[in-house]
Amino acid sequence: MMKNKYIKCTIAIVAMMQIFVSCKKDFLELTPRGTALEDNFYKNETEVMQGVISVYDVMQWGTTGGYTMKMPLLSAASDDNWAGGSNASDQPNWVAYDNFNMDPRIGPQGGLWNKNFSGINRANLILSKIEGATTLSAPFKARVTAEAKFLRAYFYFDLVRWFGRVPLITAVLPTAELYTQKQSTPAQIYAQIEKDLREAYPNLPATISSAEKGRISQGAAKAQLGKVLLYQNDNTKLAEAITLFEDVNKVGNAYGFSLVPVYADIFNPANKFNSESILEIPHSNNAAWGDWGWINGGEGNVGTQFIGMDSYNGDTYSSGWGFCPVTLDLVNVMKTDPRFDATIIDGAALKAGGATYNARYQNTDYFIKKYAPLKAFRSASGVAEQNWPINEIEIRLADTYLMQAEALVKANQNPTRAKELLDAVRGRVGLASIPATLDNIYNERRLELATEGHRFFDLVRTGTAVTVLGPVGFRANKSELLPIPQTEIDITKGIITQNPGYN
Structure with missing residues (x-):
């Protein structure tokens, strides 16, 4: 039963050196799909575009080093939602973030670190290939360079907000330097983010054609x-x-x-x-994905499956796994707001109408509606839970x-x-x-x-996190950041150091 499935992987900086050319996006399907040796690839615009798509692809990932879907995970960390699931042991990394009881080995940090550095490495690699290519037209080269810089900035923005001090890597690293990268200050990271974005936006199109939706404007x-x-x-x-x-x-x-x-x-x-x-x-169900060992290989939004009502039987919605129940605090501040019905599912009202579902851990009978699993969009191909096109x-x-x-x-x-x-x-x-x-x-x-x-x-x-989240465990000068994954500290022999409060 996938509600309790854990996806484990080694999360070292060395993992950043991997790049896949079999990645997909709605705006471009690779033909043929597959892989090619890096040295023999990126020789023309079609191949370079496939490399750019591989960077975009990382934005979709939500299951690197565990279930770490960005939107519901951050909601669980806030006062909008609880972690939920079948019990406190279902997804302990989520529960740890929910109550700010993370340590260097427990919490969502491993997957988030690995995902974002994977995206950064892919961006660095394709930027190096673009720079060395001699067959690219000037407009094409300017646009794909801008996209790769935007994406590198995007991944670093997540890293600096989650971890503060992280290694600043803007080129493909030689193997000998993989484990020698020291952390830069947040100010240094932000300066690079700003530089990438300022260099990117003048070379991006104002609007995106219908055939390229998903590319950056x-x-x-x-x-x-x-x-x-x-x-x-x-x-x-x-x-x-x-x-x-x-x-x-x-x-x-x-x-x-x-x-x-x-x-x-x-x-x-x-x-x-x-x-x-x-x-x-x-996200789409184009891949008809069915591999639980590598969900990131598909295009679907597994976060949608996470937040749905467990074993739901009724109209409109499809069954989910019961994570991220909405807090009564959010319900109370929104119950007279016109946006309530578009934001929150009232489970008690559904039950009164004849629907059923299982009440799970931290159940409040209120659920996320904005990205809920809808019967009308349930995939008929592949494993439906992996293929939500939302x-x-x-x-x-x-x-x-x-x-x-x-x-x-x-x-x-x-x-x-x-x-x-x-x-x-x-x-x-x-x-x-x-x-x-x-x-x-x-x-x-x-x-x-x-x-x-x-x-x-x-x-x-x-500056209001202590006031709002303090009662559920948030501590000033600690909980603002996640712990650095212990695997990174170990593999670099302490060159990478831990964030305050987690030693």
Whole structure:
């Protein structure tokens, strides 16, 4: 029974040196699929594009070193959701993050470290191949270089937020240097992220064709850079962030972004890459995957399976595994909000209508709706649990509206524009105008983006994590970061050192 399945792997920096050419994305299927020797590959634009796709592919991964799907895992770490599952031993890494009882060997850190460094290594490798290629057209070379730099920045942004000090690697490492990489400071990591994104966005297209949905646009890169600047809590970076967000958010922007009129439609799997979506990770059942030993080889979203109601029997939804039940705290703050019905499934109401499901660990009878398993989208090929074709929207326009409003208030700039942005988010769901204060903006972020994986890092960066999460185990100057995987410390013979509080 897959609810208790553990996927184990060795998580050393050496794992970063692997790259696969058999990776897939909706915007390009590889023909023929397979592998090729690296030295004989990347000789033309088709082969280089396959290498770029292999970097994109890592964004989909959710089962490296255990189940570490980004969106539900971060929701479980926040006050939006509990860990759930069959019991506290079902996924102990999730439970440890839920109650901030991680140690160097228990917690989600191994999979997250391995995933992101795998993506970085792939980006470094394809950048080296692009640089050495002599048959690429100038426009093609500029675009794929920009994509690889964006993706390297994307993976490092996750690493610096989760771990703080990590090795900064921007080239393919010789074997002799694999275990000698020291950690860089967060400031050094952020400087590289900013550099990559600033170099990337001028060479990315404003819009993405229907055949290439899932590739990065200039607007996505600008939004990501604005987010990176805002999240550093450095007021000297606010002016640039505001300019970037305004370019993305203004009416008639060059990227085609606009708020979806009906809130629930944002999360309809039939409405992929809608006008509100800025950065979206595609998933499909095209691979008809069925290998539990290497779920990352498929294209499906196993996170959807995780959050569904266990053994559910009723209308609309398909059965899941009962992870991430919604906290009563979130239910109580949202129960009078117009976004409640699009955000949270009321299990008790379903039971009253004749449905059944199993109450699992930390059950509250409330479940995530935004990315829930829907019968209409259950795969008829491969193993259905591995093949949910439900995308993850990582950045959307309402998020950038609220980030710009926050930056404007912090910078003491243009209060009229800040209020306009906040009011637009609220007005979409029929809520009245309110003052654009930081407290109101932060509260709006929780309600608007609930269960989408933003809340934990919002609490950390705004300095409210101890107040909100302290009662469930969060400790200042420790729980903001995950422990460094013990395997990395061991294999480097202590060159990589542990984060504070985990020794």
